[in-house]
Structures are given as structure tokens and as C-alpha cells.
Amino acid sequence: xxxxxxxxxxxxxxxxxxxxxxxxxxxxxxxxxxxxxxxxxxxxxxxxxxxxxxxxxxxxxxxxxxxxxxxxxxxxxxxxxxxxxxxxxxxxxxxxxxxxxxxxxxxxxxxxxxxxxxxxxxxxxxxxxxxxxxxxxxxxxxxxxxxxxxxxxxxxxxxxxxxxxxxxxxxxxxxxxxxxxxxxxxxxxxxxxxxxxxxxxxxxxxxxxxxxxxxxxxxxxxxxxxxxxxxxxxxxxxxxxxxxxxxxxxxxxxxxxxxxxxxxxxxxxxxxxxxxxxxxxxxxxxxxxxxxxx
Ligand code: GUN
Numbered sequence: 001x002x003x004x005x006x007x008x009x010x011x012x013x014x015x016x017x018x019x020x021x022x023x024x025x026x027x028x029x030x031x032x033x034x035x036x037x038x039x040x041x042x043x044x045x046x047x048x049x050x051x052x053x054x055x056x057x058x059x060x061x062x063x064x065x066x067x068x069x070x071x072x073x074x075x076x077x078x079x080x081x082x083x084x085x086x087x088x089x090x091x092x093x094x095x096x097x098x099x100x101x102x103x104x105x106x107x108x109x110x111x112x113x114x115x116x117x118x119x120x121x122x123x124x125x126x127x128x129x130x131x132x133x134x135x136x137x138x139x140x141x142x143x144x145x146x147x148x149x150x151x152x153x154x155x156x157x158x159x160x161x162x163x164x165x166x167x168x169x170x171x172x173x174x175x176x177x178x179x180x181x182x183x184x185x186x187x188x189x190x191x192x193x194x195x196x197x198x199x200x201x202x203x204x205x206x207x208x209x210x211x212x213x214x215x216x217x218x219x220x221x222x223x224x225x226x227x228x229x230x231x232x233x234x235x236x237x238x239x240x241x242x243x244x245x246x247x248x249x250x251x252x253x254x255x256x257x258x259x260x261x262x263x264x265x266x267x268x269x270x271x272x273x274x275x276x277x278x279x280x281x282x283x284x285x286x287x288x289x290x291x292x293x294x
């Protein structure tokens with residue numbers, strides 16, 4: 001079997017076209033969705049994510065307030081900036097790029113973001129509402145994964161899903177979304193992590209394997225059943241002297257081996273990545289609509 005590739009770029013482009021039309025319509029009513037972006041320090045991967053997020057905002061007509069702060073920025077100054085954005089009516093969403101430098105308490109910053117502007121879906125209020133199935137901002141990467149599965153026509157109802165990775169940003173919220181009693185949930189979910197005794201024991205019986213471990217080659221062809229659906233959330237930089245920037249991106253799965261055994265698989269890049277940014281745009285547009293009473 002040779003797997004069909006789930007084209008995240010195309011699915012993301014379809015959703016972005018819908019959002020662009022929606023933003024144009026909001027502008028006719030005098031509403032311009034706006035996002036405040038904060039990057040502390042100069043981590044190369046974070047710079048590249050933030051730049052891509054801002055470019056995507058511009059493309060669909062979302063105003064973005066770009067704030068690149070030095071690594072030495074104090075927690076107090078960062079809190080003050082978040083507070084300023086909380087009170088700025090032009091800003092509908094606040095994005096503080098993670099990870100933050102060690103001297104800043106990440107949870108304290110996330111807690112300071114007004115839940116009404118929490119377009120990353122990381123505030124405990126958003127997380128709590130998600131857990132009990134209330135309408136809220138859903139975190140972008142797991143929301144993007146669910147949208148990829150739905151739009152690729154993968155049946156979630158009753159599916160055996162194995163997620164490898166238990167981060168607050170991906171594994172935990174994704175498990176939560178997929179077990180919700182809803183048309184985009186209703187799956188049976190197992191979460192594997194670094195202390196799981198035998199990951200292959202779980203992945204071998206999965207209909208859908210979602211790799212979010214942050215390590216290349218975490219999932220190989222011998223660990224899955226034929227016809228499995230593979231979603232690769234990993235973004236790992238591997239040194240590569242043949243590339244101009246000195247590295248190439250690989251995911252968490254052995255793509256070459258798995259594409260011979262899976263029925264559907266996401267590539268890296270061009271799979272989950274474009275969806276993460278797209279769901280951020282979606283949340284920002286939703287927030288602008290809510291701030292204006294619809
Ligand atoms: N760092 C890695 N992924 C994300 C994300 O989705 N949002 C933010 N704010 N930081 C991240």
C-alpha cells in the first residue's frame with residue numbers, strides 16, 4: 001500500500017480563503033480583527049514561527065501588533081505589556097510565543113491574558129471550558145489536527161486513537177478534544193509518553209496514530225497496523241550541510257517507511273504546521289466577532 005498524503009497546505013489554504021472573505025465582510029462593518037504578538041528573546045525556531053504567523057495575518061487582513069523583546073525582559077515588563085493589550089480594543093487576540101526565557105514564570109504570563117483574548121487557548125479558563133465541552137478558544141495545534149482529520153474524511157466516531165506525547169500544548173488538549181461527545185470527537189483515546197512501558201503495544205492496535213513526542217523516528221512501520229492513519233505533529237531540525245540554512249525539518253515519524261503501510265499520512269513540512277497558524281487566524285476572527293456582539 002502506498003499512503004495518500006494529507007495535504008495540510010491545501011486544507012489550510014481552503015480555510016484561510018474562507019477566513020479572508022469573512023474578514024473582508026467584517027471590515028465593511030468597520031471591524032478589523034487584531035492580534036498582539038509578543039516574542040521574548042531570539043530563539044531561531046520561535047522567530048520563524050512568529051514571522052510565519054504575522055505573515056499569515058497580513059495575508060487575510062488581520063492587523064498585527066508586533067512586539068519583539070530582548071531575552072532579558074523582566075516578568076514585570078512582560079506582564080505590563082500583556083495588560084496593556086488586555087485593555088486595547090484594537091487587539092482581539094494575544095499571542096505570547098512559548099517557550100519564554102527561564103527567568104519568566106510561563107504560567108503567570110498565560111494567566112494574565114484576558115480569557116476573552118486567549119486565542120492560543122492556553123489560559124486555565126479556556127482549558128477548563130474545553131475539558132467540559134463548553135464553547136471556547138481551542139489550542140491551535142490540536143484544533144488543527146482535528147480539522148485535518150475531519151477534512152481528510154477520517155472517521156473519528158469509535159476510532160482507536162493513540163497519541164504519543166503528553167504536552168500541555170498538544171497531547172493533553174488533543175486527547176480531550178477527541179473524547180468529547182461531538183461529531184469531531186467520539187474517539188477512544190490512549191495517551192503514551194516517556195514512561196509508557198511498551199509504546200508499540202498501543203500503536204499496533206490504533207486506527208489513528210498521532211505523534212507529538214518531539215523526537216525523530218518515534219514511530220516506525222513495525223509499530224503500526226496496515227492501513228493506519230498517521231498524523232505527525234513533530235518539527236525537528238536536523239543538521240544538513242546540503243541546505244542553505246544548514247538544517248532540514250523532519251517530523252516524529254519515519255515517513256518513508258510508514259508511507260508504504262499507512263492509508264493516510266501527513267508530511268513534514270506541509271502537514272500539521274500550516275494548520276496551527278490557520279487555527280490561530282480562526283480564533284482571532286472569532287474573537288473579533290464576539291467582541292463586536294456576534
Ligand atoms: N510554541 C510552540 N507552539 C506554540 C503555540 O501554538 N503558541 C505559542 N504561543 N507558542 C508556541
